[in-house]
Amino acid sequence: MRPPREHYREVVRRTPFHSRTTRANELNLWHRWRDYTVADAYFDVTLEYTALRNACAVFDISPMTKHRIEGPDALSFLNRLVTRDVARIGPGRVGYCVWCDDGGQVIDDGTLFHLQPGSYRLCSQERQLDWLTRSALGFNVSIREETEEVAALALQGPTSCTVLRALGLDGIETLAPFAMRTYALAGAELLVSRTGYTGDLGYELWTAPAQAEALWDRLFQAGEAYGIRPMGTHALEMARIEAGYIQAGVDFLPADRAVRVDRTRSPFELDLGWLVDFSKPNFTGRRALLDEQRRGSRYRLVRLDVEGNKPAKDAYVYDDRRNVIGAVTSALWSPMAKSSIALASVRMPWGRPTDELWAEIYYQKELKWNRLNARCRVVKGAFYEPARRRLTPPPAW
């Protein structure tokens, strides 16, 4: 039997937390995340962001695409799919991965949850069923999209561990980064992983949609004394840029969506070379990536510290001779780094630590437009990375 046809009546759906997010959304600001409506901001972007860096904040990640991959060949299938060695992601562990097309161009990035031996959940920005099933020819695996079957919240920030303890998750402080553990919460199963998209100490909580509202209520109750706040997409976006994380469709174009074939990027060109493991068994794109290593990449993703205080949004990037060599893909005034920071894609060989780069920034004050050429310094790693992110047990706040 086919699913009911009346789904068209609800064009944009509500997430399992909708009754709670609506109540919290004092600004009544929403946008669409694929099938779902989610909050841009709840009460004030800056204060939501501050809650995240200073206490903790909750973000509804239910619309994120999730696929379940199971079966005798799950490991060998996934190992052929992604560029890193999946055999090293043991049960109860999570791994950040990228996967490429045959040409070594990145289709998407995501997190791979090794739920039980031979059973994985792949979380990603884009839907992947077509690519996953085509890649699975010859493998004994079952692949199913389970986006709608899982409700999830991200709880991120310095007090997040303490809040989960207050919630009654005993021993949560022993959970290491990229590990996960299952708890029983009020009789229902709750999966907790120490993962996130903020570069901070944080957790993601996964449960059945029917448990969603109860989870939200308990979490906010437990967090009340620890500054817990809901956080919308704008605040999250600030955090992810500060963390230096890339986003599909923003910092790179998923290779299987590119109409213009020269718009895609390889893992090396996205500064994800560390995820490429040539010593593991064959994987999709391996030959092309070996070739690229030999011949050199076309582009480089750089993290820029931009002089002055104007966000370099959509700016062209120039070399010291005023040639356009790339463009900014994400930019922001970083409250934590107190600098104007940007992610940019530039042509090789530019983007070396010693290169003098310039961003052409347009901004307006009171309807008057100004143009600014700001010097940029190439920096390595995240713009902001607190030690608590990696500490186990993490500090209490």
Add this chain to the structure above:
Amino acid sequence: MNRFDAIVVGGGHNGLTSAAFLARAGLRVVVLERNPYIGGATVSRELHPGWVYSNCSYVCSLLRPEIYRSLELGRHGLQIVPYGGGVTFTRDGDVLGGYVDKEVRRREIARYSARDADAYLRYGRDVMRQCRLVRSLLMRTPPDPTSWRPRDLREMLHVGREFARLGEAGIYDTIRFYTMSIADYLGEYFESDVVKANFAGSGIIGTALGVQSPGTAYVLLHHYMGDVDGQAGAWGFARGGMGAVSRALAAAVQAHGGEVRSDAPVARIRTRAGRVVGVALENGDELDAPVVLSALDPKRTFLGLFDAGDLDPRLVKRARDFKIRGSSGKLNIALDGLPSFPALGPKHPLLAGDMHFLDSLERFERAYDDWKRGTWSQDPYLDLLMPTMTDPTMAPPGKHFMSVFVQYVPHRLAGREWTDADRDAFRRTVFAQISRYSPDFEKLVVHAEVRTPQELEAEVGLTEGNIFHGELTFDQLLFNRPFPGFAQYRGPFRGMYLCGSGTHPGGGVMAAPGANAAREVLRDLRRGSTVPEGWSDD
């Protein structure tokens, strides 16, 4: 005064487009149309009081926006309104809705196959790649690949560059795309038969080929390469019916001082010493001009407007061999109210979309089998729309106009002409198909115009009733359209040009053939071009 700088034979939308650009360049131009009304296959007539039909073409997407803009068709009264979505009805009482919202559409495809829902994006991407290639060629004269003239070399280079932009794999893909069947092509993306059937129609509309026939993948592209305001592949209505396109074009001709004459059938193109000198009308009148453009299809032009002795035997043979088989019919129906479609239910948004009733590729192929045997499809493919759901001007308030395009319908019934009884039986077949999905449809009918290829040939002048002035197969495209050596709009005599859908880039309400032909005329006359170049997507 029967002396002109240029005469255009045929007042369809392409002839009018040519004339408008020539008039804009300052030429004294006249358009001669055989019928008492202009527009050819781009026409709206009121055959039943209060209802305006789009008698032939009924939806608009291909019309080049460059032409719309430069001839100021908006100012001359044209308005294109996009309509929403489409639907395929299934025999088990369900539907596959092509909703406008892309997530709703995805969820809908996922009802049939979750994988296909995701593959749809890959399909869209690949078709878009081909669209970009072909679009870059629409507003250009195809290069002659055998010529060493700098211009041809330059244009070949352009084609080569556009090809190269597809990347290596893209070149292989393109050749496959132009030669594959729509069934095989869809098979590379989709597993659900209903999903495939939903997309297959675009591959066979107006085409005397089946979904399994090589070459039908390109026909699909021909229906996707247009857009409405940058929405690639989107279709809309010309407000007030497709005749609004022709009316706006005629107004543009007149605004630039040109003349449009109806009831003026041309009998012959007159030539002397290797060049054209004018035309002779059927009533014996002669009009003189050093330039004559024919907007008729290539068969009608070369076999009808010239004596065989005027032309090289090779050309006569080519014109005779030109593939222009008719395969489509059309019903235009005045309805007393809105018919119900129980599988959709009342007030469903897709009542405003295009409706289709074949839910498997097998049924498509069987429909084609009937045509091969010389009869109309007993289980026909219909492209059914009620423009009045979007455009209130075409029927009295609360009443509706239903446009039903029918594939397949042969030009002759097993070799003999259609009789009135045949036509009525054909109508009943189509009514029955609609009634299966709309039980109250038939009792709402107040008038119906039934057109088989025979009527399309007799009334519109489409040889064998072929809607595209010649089939859109790879052997008749680009520098082979209509035939080798005549693809650059020039005919066999100095001053003679082709400007109809039989030339590159082919049929449909696109106006590109007419515009490109005008550009060539002005080039030969060493006049500055008034014809816009194509737009780039990037």
